[in-house]
Amino acid sequence: MSVESPRTRWFSRVVLNFAVLLVLLPLIYMVGNSLKPAGRTFENVFLPFTSTITFENYRNVLETVPMFRYLWNSVLFSFGVAIGQLCLAVPAAFAFSYYEFPLKKTLLAAVVLSLMVPFVVTYVPNYLFLARYRLLNTTPGLVLPMLGISLGFGIFLLRQHFMSFPKEILEAAMIDGAGSWQILARVVTPANVSAVSALFIYILINTWNQFIWPLLIGGGRQEAYTLTVGVQMYFINPEAGNRWGAIMAASVLAAFPTVIIYLFMRKGVLRTFTEGAIKG
């Protein structure tokens, strides 16, 4: 709507630009401080950058911290949850969208209600469960409960998309003799590939950024740290002391993968998060 006066429009722009500045400043300081030479962090604390830019903090972190090990653990954790989510949520959403069966409403309600349960409530019992089966500090121990907790969201989101898929196409496929599995694998999933991949990205980013859960379950053994846990352990490590440049470099390295995904798939990510929140 371009019906308002230019003055109102300029006022909006000024306020919004200011908001953008406030939101981005901490991130700018994060990158800036990681590039300051060691010992010069506080030289002029208001300026995010010094006149000399150095990568010594990054070299330092990569030499002293097994970042690639952490990176690999984060990859296993987040891809494990995201792939598991697709393997379980796609068939379940398919059943909920196209079949009628006893208890359907009850089961669907149970799935949706599982979303409302705060994660923190399940920490203690799930921890006890994993401890009993010796799954602490292992990838399955990290992945499985996280999968169970986030599944309700995926099923619900995909069901919304599947429901709007034209029934005539399914009928045509059935007349052609396709079994239900073929319909799922060859018709419904390919036709909803954008919704499925959006869900995948959403779960991937969310799982990658998890901190408390991998800290509880994988925080007991350095080989099991994810990137987020590894950065935290580096932060509280007394040897890191007040080496803010190195801490910021570790932070930037940990933030890098999801920011890259975001920059390349911005439109898709924004749409997914909007849809996810409103439909979920």
Add this chain to the structure above:
Amino acid sequence: MMKSAASTSAPGRSYPLAGSRVRISFTFSRHVVPYLYLTPALLAIIMFVYLPLARTLYLSFHQGNLLNPTRSFVGLDNYTQLLNSPVFHRILLQSAHYMIFSLIGSVLIPISLALLTLHLTDKELDFYQSALFLPTVIAFNVVVLIWAFFFLATPNGLFNRLIALLDQPPQSWLRDPSFALPSIALIANWKIMGFHFLLAVAGLKAIPKEILEAAYVDGAHGWTLMRRIVLPLFAPTGLFLVTVTLIGSLDAVFTPIRVLTEGGPNNATNNLMYAIYSEGFRFFRVGQASAMSVLLILLFGSAIYMQYRLLDRWVTYER
């Protein structure tokens, strides 16, 4: 749709594809197939959500140590202890404080900013959405570290240098009971704000342009247009944001508390969600943590139920 399909076949026996005239031929399969597709997902949800919930309820009547499998039944002791504990009252009160800060930072501010975008081109809007959303995609505990740097208690910390310009003495922000909670709330709302801005803009875009233009032609301008047309139509989105924020506010401050204050100093930044975590994993008191979990679920459950009732009535009146 389903009813018409079912009525043409033997009622009560077959469950065809919803809304379809064609049946899966094999009788056995039409009863079993949907369950086959559902079982893995349902098992995972039951295993890691519903059984833990039941276990939480069970544990809340017991006393035990996280690291020790022996437990003793104590009836309602955990609950009575909690409800009589001044610390628990404080934790509840502070949970409310966090919610109030969130209503400002994660509802009021993002909605106000979204209302400002009514006049902007799609390209500008895209820029603001993308930029403000950036903190959402970064791991929270990682960006909290830059705030730790800002809030440094030493005189050369950034915020202390900033207030030094106003001749104020340096503060130990996160260790001062009066500054710690607002500082934590500020960090959490900084992270959430852009996401809620995105949702508010989506709600605003859902208002049909024709209505706005018609109202404008009828002489509704500026504030009148906003108050009479835009805000009433935006109300369901607003209520949705309020609910999401109230439910998410304690979750949003969880990570900064864990990284920066661990609930301290002297419980000044503690809240209901973090207390569950610290009872369980710092003090290993499984019974107390579980009793608090049950209270949290009752509290949130009733809040969500009330919102649905309210939204239901609201939306039916609108349409």
